[in-house]
Amino acid sequence: MIPGAFDYHRPKSVAEAIALLNDLGDDARPIAGGHSLIPMMKMRLASPSHLVDLRGLADLAFIRAEGGEVVIGAMTTQHQVIASADLAARLPLLRETALQIADPQIRYLGTIGGNVANGDPGNDMPAVMMCLDAQYEVQGQGGSRRVAAREFYQGAYFTALEPGELVTAIRIPVPPAGHKAAYEKLKRKIGDYAIAAAAVLLEVSGGKITRASIALTNVGETPLLADAASDLLVGQAPDKALCKKAGQAAAAIAAPASDARGPVAYRRQMAGIMTERALIRALGL
Amino acid sequence: MNDMTPNQKERADKLEGMGCKRKRVEDVRFVQGKGNYVDDLKLPGMVFGDFVRSPYAHARIKKIDVSKALALPGVKAVLTAAELKPLKLHYMPTLAGDVQAVLAEEKVLFQNQEVAFVVAEDRYIAADAIELVEVEYEELPVVIDPFKAMAPDAPLLREDIKDKTDGAHGKRKHHNHIFTWEVGDKSATDAVFAKAEVTVKEMISYQRVHPCPLETCAAVASMDKIKGELTLWGTFQAPHVIRTVGSLLSGIPEHKIHVIAPDIGGGFGNKVGAYPGYICAIVASIVLGQPVKWVEDRIENLSATAFARDYHMTTELAATKDGRITGMRVHVLADHGAFDACADPSKYPAGFFNIVTGSYDIPVAHLSVDGIYTNKAPGGVAYRCSFRVTEASYCIERIMDVLAQKLGMDPAELRLKNFVRPEQFPYQSALGWEYDSGDYHTAMQKALKAVGYDQLRAEQKAKREAFKRGETRELMGIGVAFFTEIVGAGPSKNCDILGIAMFDSAEIRIHPTGSIIARMGTKSQGQGHETTYAQILATELGIPAADIMIEEGNTDTAPYGLGTYGSRSTPVAGGAIAMAARKIRAKAQMIAAHLLEVSEYDLEWDIDGFRVKGAPDKFKSMKEIAWASYNSPPAGLEPGLEAVNYYDPPNMTYPFGAYICVADVDVDTGSTKIRRFYALDDCGTRINPMIIEGQVHGGLTEAFGIAMGQEIRYDETGNVVTASLMDYFLPTAVETPKWETDFTVTPSPHHPIGAKGVGESPNVGGVPCFSNAINDAFSFLGSTHIQMPHDNWRTWMAAEKLGLHG
Incomplete structure (x- = not known):
């Protein structure tokens, strides 16, 4: 449980961090909260020669409103997400999700940027960002670009990030007041990754569901957007039978691995149950 | 204690002796991070x-x-x-x-x-x-499945001993076979089964787990x-x-x-x-x-390093139609891994598994155990239980429920009907043990009353009907377990480790000013020995526990002992310290008689010193006697106040308890909430009720971990897939249920202070109690046995098998 040797860098600006990552090349890894990378290094599943610590980038820890969007700096900790009154009011789904990540000690260090950028299918925020249709601000040597969360995840630990690029902020379109959302996570114990989890976002008008978005955590190589399930909902009057049907449609796209959390059949079914329960809770049924 | 005068009570309280909820003295350094590991x-x-x-x-x-x-x-x-x-x-x-x-x-x-x-x-x-x-x-090629280890074409694992036809316990039957151990009367047992009115049979596995101490x-x-x-x-x-x-x-x-x-920092057999x-x-x-x-x-x-359990127990009971058990038959396939590194007394290759008849008066029984090699880590240690006792307790307590189900009888009623009765103690079990003391009926009835058992069953009945009507997706399970442990190994007549008899020892030295150092052959790993041994001495010698230092663990200074495991410290070394203290007290009485100028037969012990019978003012405290022992001993008497005792217990002790668990199972996710857990323990004389409660809390938490999620699991190529705490279930305070503790007191008749040991009881009783609760939740649907651990996915699979997911 002792990592291999590495050099440690602590840049003071995003530009400096990007320059370092580009200079050092493939042997360098950025580190934010470190909760994914450090265990991998201790088991020597990852052995970067250089660690570029982003915790000197204080200007990346912010939460602010810009027009119809909320922008969250990548170095904002899960604890700061939980503590933000503005987020609690406008995007309660984020606070609800952050509260289900690990435990308070980890949330003081773990960052939202690290959670979304690492590509770990066990992380909770990626599915939530897909559900909310967030955009990631990505900076590299060539400048900055935006990548939709829904386009970002390509495989386990594989993302749209190019070498030397960093996610610097997350832009989330704020859903209208009165929207309904929930994150249901089934886990074995506090701090554990999800057996399966589902994020749902809904708008209801005139007794009908007018907008629906569903995304799943840890039941595939990447977080999964359950389009077919959400399509089932739109235009319908919400009831429990409908939620069950949507859950079944969500389960149909789940492709989990068999591991200590359970065999494939079970985890797939749980993706459906979590979807169903998230919908029922969000809709107050 | 009740007939004390106010003055006596004040003096007794000052001692912080047996029965006192004395705060753990070792915690002063532990909670400050000043332990020395x-x-x-x-x-x-x-x-x-x-x-x-x-x-x-x-x-x-x-x-x-x-x-x-x-x-x-x-x-x-x-x-x-x-x-x-x-x-x-x-x-x-x-x-x-x-x-x-x-x-x-x-x-x-x-x-x-x-x-x-x-x-x-x-x-x-x-x-x-x-x-x-x-x-x-x-x-x-690997051998992972224990049931395939003795197939004729199974790969040869141990080339180093391939020509060894005799193991430590007789003939080896196969190149991956270690031993066969048989206890009981096979032909008489077979005869009972052949004409039994009712029989049940179940293959009950107790999965491989690991003690996983924090250090x-x-x-x-x-x-x-x-x-x-x-x-x-x-x-x-x-x-x-x-x-x-x-x-x-x-x-x-x-x-x-x-x-x-x-x-x-914790041992638990590891x-x-x-x-x-x-x-x-x-x-x-x-x-x-x-x-x-x-x-x-x-x-x-x-x-x-050493795992625990991995016992696969084919278990049978024979009974009459009205629920009287007439016989028991058990075969165990014991997976020992690559080397047989079990830590058991030498003559017991399956530990004290022959306590498997449990708390019941079963007239005849037969047990055979086959130990085998597989491509897994060696071990097989007594993880918070006396040698293989929690396996035995799980075996009998699970099959009792299976029998109750078959008979249509309440599991508590079946137990009450078959308990060893108070007047049968000392009780000779069919598999060779002599139970020292017990009052099982009283304990069980107290437990049933405390939890409101009849109301719980009524609530369960209503919930089952609601479930059948589709009004709820939750099942309620009530787990009942009654265990009898066998601890305090042990008498030299049957217990040794590598030929060294399993006695234990104490060496007490009283200093001139009346404070004490006592050194012990045991070794605390968190049990609180520095606190509890001092309490025994405080009561025995009338010196405040605060003036007594307990030392263990240094072989140069401590007397020879066999160590701490199998709940043996109190039953064995606790006996040694009491016996050594009594030697000192006998000498102190001679010195007091000399000081008070009376015959020692005219003296009586009074809390913290000797008093002349009928002359209450004539009194010498132990502190005064200690001083005198160094400067004015009676003529002809050796100065000083020291004693050593090596205690070879005449028998094991047999703590017991009644546990009841209420669980609510979500059939759609397989997750379980432990609504209630009540644990009544009888460990004989109680030295420190607070430490007992702490031991029960810790043991129940480990039992919860085992029953509800722990497993050292290997894939088919022999990779261990649960080798970190990301995968191996170690419950935190968040998952851990709230514990309700209770007790009865049935002292051990042969132990100097009547104490039996408690550290491992909650694991022995807890595991079957949790498992019985989960099994009970599904029993009305015809399910007889669901294997541990009862984690979410296995519980969901059980529900799936019963067709509960539509």
Whole structure:
């Protein structure tokens, strides 16, 4: 449980961090909260020669409103997400999700940027960002670009990030007041990754569901957007039978691995149950 | 205690003796982070060892090349079997009469087996160097499923003993067979089954788990080549045995080996035996002439040092139609892994599993156990239970419920009907034990009343009907378990470890000012010995517990003892300290008589000193007597107040208890909420009720972990897939249910203070109680037995099998 040797860098600006990552090349890894990378290094599943610590980038820890969007700096900790009154009011789904990540000690260090950028299918925020249709601000040597969360995840630990690029902020379109959302996570114990989890976002008008978005955590190589399930909902009057049907449609796209959390059949079914329960809770049924 | 005068009560309270909820004195240092553990030890010139381990479960070692590792700056030495073999230390004897590879010679037999030991100036260099040791393996077919280990064509695992037809316990039936152990009357049992009105049979598995103490195993070896003396610090539950074995193995005279067990962060059986890390640290220190530290990490602890359980128990009961049990038959397939490194008394290859008739008056029984080798880590230790007792308790308590279900009887009623009755004690069990004392009916009835058992069953009935009507997706389970432990190993007539009788010892010295140091042959790993032994002495000698220091763990100063495991400290060393105290008190009485100028027969003991009968003013306190013993002893009497006792208990003790659990199961996710858990323990005389409660809380939490999620699991190629705490379920405070504790007191008739031991009872009773609750939730649907652990997915699969998911 002792990592291999590495050099440690602590840049003071995003530009400096990007320059370092580009200079050092493939042997360098950025580190934010470190909760994914450090265990991998201790088991020597990852052995970067250089660690570029982003915790000197204080200007990346912010939460602010810009027009119809909320922008969250990548170095904002899960604890700061939980503590933000503005987020609690406008995007309660984020606070609800952050509260289900690990435990308070980890949330003081773990960052939202690290959670979304690492590509770990066990992380909770990626599915939530897909559900909310967030955009990631990505900076590299060539400048900055935006990548939709829904386009970002390509495989386990594989993302749209190019070498030397960093996610610097997350832009989330704020859903209208009165929207309904929930994150249901089934886990074995506090701090554990999800057996399966589902994020749902809904708008209801005139007794009908007018907008629906569903995304799943840890039941595939990447977080999964359950389009077919959400399509089932739109235009319908919400009831429990409908939620069950949507859950079944969500389960149909789940492709989990068999591991200590359970065999494939079970985890797939749980993706459906979590979807169903998230919908029922969000809709107050 | 009730007929005391106010003055006597005040004096007794000041002693903080037996029965007092005295705060744990050791916690003063523990809660401040000032404990002194093996890894805290820093010695001049100390170097660090780390293991190269096998990635394969079964493979031939073709070649080991250590040159690159040796070339790394800071690396001092690399040991392999080739270096150990000339010293005859490439294998070490196990407590079970087998041998275990210290470093693999020609083959590796389980994943993470020790292959080479790298020693470097610091642990970071050592960790880098193990990656530079190049080992060439040729993979071999593995044996993982214990039920396939004795197939005729099963791969031969132990080439080193392939020609050995006799094991430590008789003939070996197959090249992967270790022993067969039989107890009881087979023909009489078969005859009862042949004409039984009702029989039940179930294959009940108790999965492989791991004690997983917070502190992993560790040692520091320091060889002083000038003096020819070896000092070995380590996480030893039995330091004296380690010294004896160390001497026999190394040839270093026993008086030149100093074994020291400092503070230990939990043992639970994991730290009883000897590990390759200890041997390699010693050899490296001898080779280098420098102190060598070895500390395993969590993955090594979970995957290579001793596991527990892995018992597959085919269990049968025979009974009359009205629920009277007439016989029991059990066959166990015991998966011991690659080497038989079980830590049991020598004559008991399956420990005290023959306590499997439990708390019931079963007239006839037969037990046979087959131990077998597989490509898994060795071990089979008594994880928070006396030797294989929790396996036995799980076996009988689970099959009792299966029988109750078949008879259509309430599980509590079936137990009450078959309990050993109070007047039958001392009770001879069909499988050979003599239970010392018990009052099972009283305990059970108290438990049933405390939880409102009848109302719970009524609520369950209503919920089951609601479930059938589709109104709820939750099932309610009520788990009942009644256990009888067998602890305090043990009488020398049947208990020894490597030929050393399992007595224990105390040495008490009273200083002139009346304070005390007492040294014990046991070794606390968190049990609170420094607190509780002092309480026994306080009551026995009338000296305040606060003036008594308890010392353990240093083999140079402590009297010889067999250590702490199997709840034996109180039953055995607790007896020793009481008996030694009584020797002192007898001498003190002579001194008091001399001081008071009366005959010692005219004196009576009164809380903290001796009083002349009928003359209440004539009194000498123990403090005064202690002073006198050093400056004015009676003529002809040796000065001083000291005593030693080596206590060989006449029998084991048999703690018991009644546990009840209420669980709510979500059939759609398989998750379970433990709504209530009530534990009534009878451990005889209670020394410190607060420590008992703490022990019960801790043991129940471990039982909860085992029953609800723990498993050391291997995939089909022998990879251990639960080797870190990301995968191995260790409950936190969040998952842990709230515990309700209760007690009855049935003293042991043969123990000097009537105490029986309690540390392991909650594990022994807790595991079946949780499991019975989950099984009970599904029993009305026809399910008889669901294997542990009852984690979400297995519970969901059980519901799936019953067609509950539509």
